Amino acid sequence: MSRLFGIAVLVAAIVAAVGxxxxxxxxxxxxxxxxxxxxxxxxxxxxxxxxxxxxxSTTIAAGLDGQFRTAVLVNGxxxxxxxxxxxxxxxxxxxxxxxxxxxxRRDDFTVPVQTANxxxxxxxxxxxxxxxxxxxxxxxRALVIGDETLKISLLxxxxxxxxxxxxxxxxxLRLVE
Numbered sequence: 133m134s135r136l137f138g139i140a141v142l143v144a145a146i147v148a149a150v151g152x153x154x155x156x157x158x159x160x161x162x163x164x165x166x167x168x169x170x171x172x173x174x175x176x177x178x179x180x181x182x183x184x185x186x187x188x189s190t191t192i193a194a195g196l197d198g199q200f201r202t203a204v205l206v207n208g209x210x211x212x213x214x215x216x217x218x219x220x221x222x223x224x225x226x227x228x229x230x231x232x233x234x235x236x237r238r239d240d241f242t243v244p245v246q247t248a249n250x251x252x253x254x255x256x257x258x259x260x261x262x263x264x265x266x267x268x269x270x271x272x273r274a275l276v277i278g279d280e281t282l283k284i285s286l287l288x289x290x291x292x293x294x295x296x297x298x299x300x301x302x303x304x305l306r307l308v309e
Contacts, residue, residue: 187296187308190265194303204287205263207232211285215305217298219288222262222274223254228285229276236276243275252281262291267309269294 192200192215200215209232211224229236236255243254254275262272264287273290292298297308 188266189306189308190267192305192307194305198303200305201284202264202287205261207234207260209233213285213287215287215292217289217292217300219286221286221288221290222259222272223282223286223288224257224274224276225279225282225285226276227279229257234276241276241278245275245277247277247281249281252277262287264307267295267307 192202195201202213202215203210204213205211206224206228211228211232224232224234226236234257236257240255241253243256245252245254254277257274257276259272259274261268261270263269269291272294292307295307295309297306299306
C-alpha cells in the first residue's frame with residue numbers, strides 16, 4: 133500500500149512540475165522575461181541543408197502536450213502561437229491583436245466562425261508580414277477573435293498554405309518556404 137502511495141505522489145509531482153513549466157513558459161514569453169525563444173519547446177530550428185538549396189525551412193518541436201507552439205513575428209512583434217493545420221486562417225486573440233496595434237471595432241466582428249467552444253464572430257484583418265525563423269509571408273489574411281473564445285493565437289492555413297511544404301513527423305512539424 134505504501135509503495136502504491138509513493139508512486140501516486142511521484143506521478144502527482146511530475147504532473148505538477150510539467151504544468152508549472154508549461155505555465156512558466158507562457159508567462160515568460162508573454163511578459164518578455166526571457167529571450168525569445170524561451171524554452172526548447174518554443175524553439176523553431178533552421179535546416180542547413182534547405183538553406184544550401186536556397187530554401188528556408190524550420191522545425192517546430194511538439195510540447196509536452198503534443199501541440200506545436202512557437203513564437204512568431206507578426207508585423208514585427210512576437211506573438212505566441214499554436215501551429216494548427218486545421219485552422220482555415222491565422223487567428224489572433226483580441227489581446228494579441230491589440231498588442232501589435234490592431235484594434236477592430238465591435239461592428240468589425242462580422243465573420244461567423246465555428247470553434248471548439250461553439251459559434252462566434254471574428255473580425256477580418258490583413259497582416260503585413262508573418263515570419264517564423266526566417267520564413268516570411270507578406271499580406272496574410274487573418275481573423276481577430278475574442279479572448280474568451282480562444283486562449284492562444286493560431287498559425288493557420290492562410291500562412292501555412294502559402295509555404296512550399298508543411299510536414300509532421302512524430303513530434304516535429306517542418307515548414308519549408
